[in-house]
Amino acid sequence: MEQNLIDLSRAQFALTAMFHWLFVPLTLGLGLIVAIMETLYVKGKGEKWKTTTRFWMKIFGINFAVGVASGIILEFEFGTNWAKYSWFVGDIFGVPLAIEGIVAFFMEATFIAVMFFGWDKVSKRFHLAATWLTLLGATLSAVWILVANAWMQNPVGIGEFNVDLVRTELSSFWAVISPLAIVKFLHTVISSWMLAAAVVIGIASFYLLKGREKTFALDSIRVAVKVGIAGVIAAIITGDMSGNLVAKTQPMKLAAMESLYDGHNNAGLVALAVLNPDKKFDDGKDPFLFNVSFPNMLSFLATRNSNGFVPGINDVLKGGYIGPDGAQTISVNEKIALGKDASLALKEYKNAATEDEKTKARNAFRKNEKYFGYSFFKSAEETIPPVGLVFYAFRIMVALGFLFLILFITVEYFLHKKRFEKARLLQKICLLSIPFAYIASQAGWIVAEVGRQPWAIQDILPVKAAVTNIGATSVILTFCFFLVLFSVLLVAEVNIIRKAIRTGPEENPQNTNQ
16 A cells, blocks of 8 residues: 555545544533523523523534534545445444434434524423533534544454454444543543633633623633633543553553653653654664653553553563563564464465365464554554654643643632733733634644554554555545635634624623623
């Protein structure tokens, strides 16, 4: 398979996925904020909360529509650009996606109509229930997508490899919902609260800076900032849990996140650093031009023991250390050799003329089945992900997360002291912080997906074996088409939201400028 085709297919999928992820976190987080606001309205906290709810519901709806459209394109690409992947994992990957389509989309499609068009047509409580159920449907949609993605990071629940069909098959559906899947879901959804809170606080601050809709803006900020603080704190906790699971299931990813080439005990967590651009995995050079670390923190994150051993890139390549399962690991070169034995046995099975020959070849394949994916590599070096990108993306995500926690706490303090309305500098910071929330969100996905490279499915199917064998020209054309389409959609959505913001919330006697 030409490397050019692989890179182009990856670029197209990355473009689609990152565009789609502009809308998903705002949908999940803003859905919660809207539901809380409407609950306040139904609980009798004032008619102003109906006005506030309807405004943010409008922003939610615009974002939701574009997110659904981009998500459909993303799922189609599994068949167009990644047909071999889809065939290889269809029995496993298709189950959670099917549940998403049947259950989550059904709930969203049913209740979102009531949510948007049911005002004054159904009772307050029924409308509130529809709003919460729409949020539940969107969240369930995220559940199954994230279960599928977590399975790619940590493939569990697999039965025997089907040598006749050359594909994996599901042995236990419930095993697919692994601890990593649960933590990944929690971390992703909860971090979406932070992004939505930043957007709401930023837009509300815009109104305050313009001297408009002061009561509406302050009420919106009071709800959003509490959601934001809860979201960041919970994201830190689930992020720590995720890091511990990554250490157990994807040691190469963790090593790339820390630019750790040679593992050791009492490993420190890098807080701030500049990577050495000339560093090679086997040259013995210092990976950093400059770095500041928290002593023993990486060991504690990975092993829950400040003295624990954390393997580096070279340790994963060479093997010989004791893994989380208590067994001694083997080198990647050994895995490649065993994988080639499994690949040869599979070919012999396909070409076998008698049942005895088939049985012998099948048994030979089963012996090294778990290393079959390594047969596609020519050298151990191919299994190293792009260290620089993963390293910096991880630090951007974490740094911005803590900065937003500080920002939200500061906003809450000023609100408590009734000084936020006049804190123009803080309002400007809140408004300018909106794009940084998206950067943090995108950086998290870069860590998760680029850190897994070169695997489409960790230790089972490399990206080079997952891509559809189509012409590179076709991929270039569709990439350009999607780039133009997504740009137009993004500009259109931003303009529609800007118009909604300029118009402001509906006029209401109880929503006057105070």
